[in-house]
Amino acid sequence: MATGLPSQTQVIELLDGEFARAGYEIEDVVIDTRTRPPRITVIADGDTALDLDTIAALSRSASRVLDGVKSIHGQYVLEVSSPGVERPLTSEKHFRRARGRKVEVALADGSRLVGRLGETRDNTVTVVVRDGRDWVLRSVALDEIVEAVVQVEFSSPAKRELDLATQSGRQSDVGVPPACGGEERR
Numbered sequence: 747m748a749t750g751l752p753s754q755t756q757v758i759e760l761l762d763g764e765f766a767r768a769g770y771e772i773e774d775v776v777i778d779t780r781t782r783p784p785r786i787t788v789i790a791d792g793d794t795a796l797d798l799d800t801i802a803a804l805s806r807s808a809s810r811v812l813d814g815v816k817s818i819h820g821q822y823v824l825e826v827s828s829p830g831v832e833r834p835l836t837s838e839k840h841f842r843r844a845r846g847r848k849v850e851v852a853l854a855d856g857s858r859l860v861g862r863l864g865e866t867r868d869n870t871v872t873v874v875v876r877d878g879r880d881w882v883l884r885s886v887a888l889d890e891i892v893e894a895v896v897q898v899e900f901s902s903p904a905k906r907e908l909d910l911a912t913q914s915g916r917q918s919d920v921g922v923p924p925a926c927g928g929e930e931r932r
Contacts, residue, residue: 750820751777751784752812760815764807765790768800773829783821786812789829793843796828835894841866844896846911848903849873851886852893859884862903862911874910881907 752760757775765772770792778785788808790796796804805826812818835841835849841863850860851873861884864872869888874881881904903911 750818751779751786751822752815752818753777757786757788757812760811761788761808764811765804768792768804768807769794770796770800770804773833781823783823785823785825787825787827789827791829791840791843795843801826801828831896831898833896835891835896838866838869838888841871841888841894846908848897848899849894850897851891853886854890854892859886860897862907864911864913872911874907881910883910 754775754777757777758772762772765788770790772788773791774789776785776787776789778787788804790804794800805824808826809824812824833840835844845863845866848860848862850858852858859873859875861873861875864874864883866872866888871886871888871891873884873886875884
């Protein structure tokens with residue numbers, strides 16, 4: 747801590763309890779000593795989306811904790827943020843938390859699909875994809891996904907597409923093609 751700033755590990759250890767009590771977990775901490783004053787960025791995520799009020803509350807709480815540590819000295823800027831859309835979805839909790847969001851998915855067989863995330867359970871995610879003029883559910887095993895990234899949307903999704911993504915459970919009467927090829931079941 748030659749800079750007077752805590753390490754990434756120290757920030758996580760200091761703030762983890764505060765964030766957990768609020769229902770969030772720390773995904774990452776970035777400490778940028780190249781800026782003046784240095785910047786500590788805490789990336790948080792949870793099952794409930796971060797809104798501005800929550801970010802402000804977490805930031806105030808984190809400031810109180812960090813300001814109380816005597817070994818931290820000098821000025822710094824503290825920033826609390828959500829992961830953002832550029833973060834790849836890499837774990838089951840990421841897919842669960844992104845339910846209802848549009849994603850682009852690269853599969854192990856080299857194919858790609860764009861759709862809206864539905865339910866995630868048992869290491870499988872349901873993706874709502876276009877089938878002609880209608881929408882169908884496609885079940886994809888998480889271990890078949892090479893990369894998945896949330897897409898930025900500038901318009902509202904179709905009601906049926908969103909309804910399928912947010913319904914609980916899987917419906918057997920809705921087409922659910924297997925993860926890699928095959929015929930759609932009706």
